[in-house]
Amino acid sequence: MSNDQRTFAIIGTGRMGGAIGGRLSAMGHGVIYGSRTPDAGATRELVEKVGHGAQAASPATAASKADVIVIAVPWAGAEEAVSSLGDLSGKLVIDVTNALSFAPSSGLMEMASDTSAGEEIQGWLPGSKVVKAFNTVGFHVIASPDAAGGTVSVPLVGDDAEAKILVAEMVQSMGFETIDVGPLKHARALEMMSMLYIVPYLQDRKEDAFEYYLRKGAAPKESKGVRAAG
């Protein structure tokens, strides 16, 4: 995908959508933001800032014109937004969301889905090819990968091998490493990891903030230590 230009519908005009659309647009891809308020001032400002011919339209219109649809809306509004996109059979859908909500009892985030955002979105868009990406990466790192001070690995999950390869090429072309961490049902584990990402902020330990980096490992040599029955 890195060499041919595609049209991406970015559903959502928040910080994640802004960062992803900005990068893709600058790389020469077509970007159409899907927004409930495509003519509102904030949406126009984002389109202006992204530049390179980016546009805004209703979510369904944006999705119908795109080769690839990126779901970048808050989880609370995801079902409504995704359900409004129409039939996306056969299309590639990239899910960057996390099904998390704030739990006042613990002061931490908790899962807001019995499965995962990735699996629920696949359920709302039958026949589409959902690949989860970028959910463990901050928007500021997407905007400038060098900000992390080293190569960041983006874990990918999805059930369609070909779609996952296309997304891997796209993510790599944006300056990241990718790691295939399995089928879409592993999306829940990735989304739970993103709960940890936010902990230092919620616990007012901002000095302890960290980023995930799933570094590709060498195949470990089987060690010669003692192994005995437990």
Added chain:
Amino acid sequence: MRAPNFVTTILCLGLSWTAAADTIAVIGTGGVGSALGPHFAAAGHTVIYGSRTPDDLDVQTLVTLTGNGASATSQSAAAADADIVLLAIPWAPAQTIVKGLGNLDDKIIIDPINALAFGADKSIALAATPSAAEMIQDWAPRAHVVKAFNTLTRAYMVDAASAGGSITIPLAGNSAIAKDRVATLVSSIGLEPLDVGMLSNARAVEAMGQLYVAQGYQGRQRFEFHLRSR
């Protein structure tokens, strides 16, 4: 890897009453116990292996290899004499074993367990709700449970440097003092400890373990976790 490195020595001096002379019960002499026990001994701690068969040749060989006054005895006798108890056991018998360890009040319990359900279709799912660590805390309510070491394969427990780069070990637990002491143990074997918050966050750490184990189980490329400070 057997000798404590310079940094570890300084840490041990700085925390002399805690770090220099802990007695650590390693419950289980399988892959995890036989990898970590010798490191703990090399860091200056007294290791007591808790085994159903403490007199077996395999266990006695491990005791000799471990050194620094290591011994092996029954599981409950090992725990009784220890400040820190490492549960290097599979999940299936964990409840029976933990409840058989006797009084664990005020002891630190290190839980490296991945409670996983392996499906016939090569799928892999979490098998403990809400998490293994929280269930263990319920079985030993006055102990200080710390989740650690579950996101790491045995080869890198034996020789962390063989991974070719640093690996972060996320620690979850409700006692800051217990987490500090476990962090010192983690540092002493060449790994990087990172406090990721309360024990309820073990759910996320166990989800990471699920992904980690799935990589090998599903025949894909391995990765290591690096949770880089920002």
